[in-house]
Amino acid sequence: MMAQLIKNGSLTVDTWNSLEIGEGESPETLALPEGDLLFPLAVWLARKNEIIARYPRIGLLLQPADRVEDVAADLHYFQVIAVNFPKFVDGRGYSTAALLRQRYQFAGELRAVGDVLHDQLFFMRRVGFDAYALKDGKSVEAALASAFGTFSQPYQGATDQPLPAFRRNA
C-alpha cells in the first residue's frame, strides 16, 4: 500500500494492505480478499471470528476517533496496528499510540499511516510508533538522516523513555 515504509531505521518492503470499506458496502458484508490486511475497526468488531479463523496474520487500522478501549482485549491478535493521520495536524493518533503501548502493552508493530511527514516523526517515535509510512513524495533519506534524532534527550517521560529528565539525571 505505501511505497515508503520506514522501519528499524531503513526503508522496508511493505506486505500489508489496507482494507477499504467502499461506497455501498458495509463492514458486515464486505468481501474479504486474501493477503495481509489491515482491517478497519468496524470490520474487525463485526467479523472477528471469521477473520481469526481465516487469516494467519492480522492487522488493524485505527482512525483518529476510534477508541483503543474497544479493542483492548483483542490486541494479541494483531501483528500490526496502523494508526491513520488523515491530516498531520490531527493529533489524536499520538494519544492512541501512547495508550496502546503504555496502558495496553501492545508489543506488535505500531505504524503511523496517512499524512505522515518528516517533522512529526520524532514525536511519533516518542509516543510508541515503530513503523512510519512516510507520505509519497517526501524524502526517506532526509527523514532517516535527521528526523528521529532532532532532540538529544527529552524532558518528559513517554513510551520510548518513561522516565522524565529529572528522574533519569537525578
Add this chain to the structure above:
Amino acid sequence: MYQYTALDRQLINERVAQFRDQVRRWKAGELSDEEFRPLRLQNGLYIQRHAPMFRIAVPYGMLNAAQLRKMAHLARTYDRGYGHFTTRHNLQLNWPKIEDVPEMLAELATVDLHAIQTSGNCLRNITTDQFAGVAADEIIDPRPLAEIMRQWTTFHPEFAFLPRKFKIAISGTEEDRAVTWFHDIGLHLKQVDGQVGFTVIVGGGLGRTPIRGEVIRDFLPWQDILSYCEAVLRVYNRYGRRDNAYKARIKILVQALGIDAFREQVEAEWAHGKNGPMTITQAEYDRVAAHFAPPAYASVGAAELPQEKAFLRWVDRNTHAHKVPGYAAVTLSLKKHGIAPGDITAEQMEIVADLADRYSFGELRISHEQNIILADVKQADLYAVWQQASAAGLATPNTGLLTGMICCPGGDFCDLANAKSIPIANAIQARFDDLDYLFDIGEIDLNISGCMNACGHHHVGHIGVLGVDKNDAEFYQVTLGGRQGNNAKLGKVIGPSFSAEEMPDVVEKIIKVYLANRHEDEHFIDTFDRIGLDPFKNLVYEGRAHGKAKSAAQENA
C-alpha cells in the same frame, strides 16, 4: 531566576537547528506552506498584515538584563527598533523577515531565550503573577513549579497537535493576579493542613466564547501536577472538537460534557498516571526552587521619601508592597499616553536593563498588564529609579488607572483583528491626559481588544472595548463590570456599538456616571456593582436614536 543547565541549553540549540532546516526545506519547496505553517507557528512566527510577526517567550514573565539587551539588539537589527509586550508574557516583533528568524532564534539561544510553542495548537507559555516571590500576599512562590511545567510542556510528544491552543496560568497569592479563571487550566497554589497543592480550574477562556473556568479539583498535591495535567490533556486531545476551530478549545468540551462528567473522565485517566514517573520528586523541586532563592537583600528599614508631588504620585501608582522591609516592587509603565500600550523601543529596553542591573539584582518581569516590573528595589533608590524612568518615558503614574489600559496590537498590525485598537487607546488617553482627573477617577481597568479573540482581555476589564466589523466598517462594543482576580467575571454589554470617533465621549460619559454616583472611597467597580448597568446606559445613549427610531432615521437618510 532559573539558570539553564547543559540539557536546557542543548535543547534550545537543537530547536534552532531544527527550525533552520525547516525554513530551508520550505524555501526549497520540500515543505508546502500548509506543512510549514504549524512548524513556524510553534516557533512563534505568524504571517501578519504587513509582515511576519515573531513572538518570543518570556517564561512565567521572568527576564534578566542580558536577555532584555538581546531583545533590544534583535529589535534594532532585524526589526524597526521596537517591540510589543503581550498579555501572556511574550515579546512580539512586528516586522522581521522569515529568512532572518533562524538567526534571531540562534541569537536568542545565546541568552537562554526562545520562541518555543509561543503560538500554534499546542501547550503555550505558562504565565503567572508579576510579583511572584516578592508579593506581600504570597502563599507560595509559583515559579519553581512554573519552570518544572515549562520543561514538561516543551516538545511534549503527545500534545503537539491539540485541537486548539492550550494555556496554563499559576497563581500563588491570596489575590489572583494571573487571570487563572480564564485559562484552559488555572492553578491556585495553596496550603492545606501543611500540605502544598493546587486548586485546579479547567475550561476557562476569553475569546469568542468567554467562559469562566470551573473547579475540577479542590486540592491536588503539587507532586501530582504533571500527571494530572497529562490526564486532562489526554482527554482533551482525544475528545476535544476538531471540526470547528471556534469550538475546539477545552472550554467547549467541558461545557458539552458538564464539569462532573469531564472530571470523571479525567480522574479515570489519571488513575493510570497517578504516582507514575511524572510525579515530581522533592529533589527536583528543591533543585529548581534553589534558583528562585531570595537575592541578597540588604538589611534596611523603610526609607524616607522626598515629598515631591510628581514622585509621590508615581510611588502611589507604580510601586508595590514587598515582602522584605525597606524594599518595593516597581512597575515601569509601558502606557505612556500616545504610545501603543505595551510597546517599548530598543533604547528603552537597554535603559530598563541598566536599571535592573543597578537597582534590582539584574532581573525584571513582564506583567500581563503589559508593563515591566523591577521586583526588588530599595525604597531608598526609588527616587533615582523614578528620575531615570521618567527621562526614558517609563514612569507614567497610571498603573491601575484608566489610561494604564491593556490593549492588543489590533488592526494596525494583526491579521485577525476586526478593528484598530491602538488609535482608540490613544484617543482615550488624550481625553484623559490630566493627571489630577485620572487620580480622582481612581482605580479602573480599561481593556481593549481589536477582535473577539480577546488578546486585550476586554471581557475582564471594568470597562471593556471590543472592536467589531459591521459592513466593513469598524465599530466598538462596550462592556461594563468585568473583572479579574478572585471574583473574576465577564462584563455585560452596554448596548449597540459605537464608531471610533464616539469612543472618547462614551468613556467620558461612563466616568461621569461613576463620579456622580460614587460613595466616598468607592472604586468604579464598587459603584457599578451597587447601581448596575442602567444609569450608565441611560447617559451613554441619551439623545441617541436606537431601536425603531434609528431604523427610521437610517431609512430616511
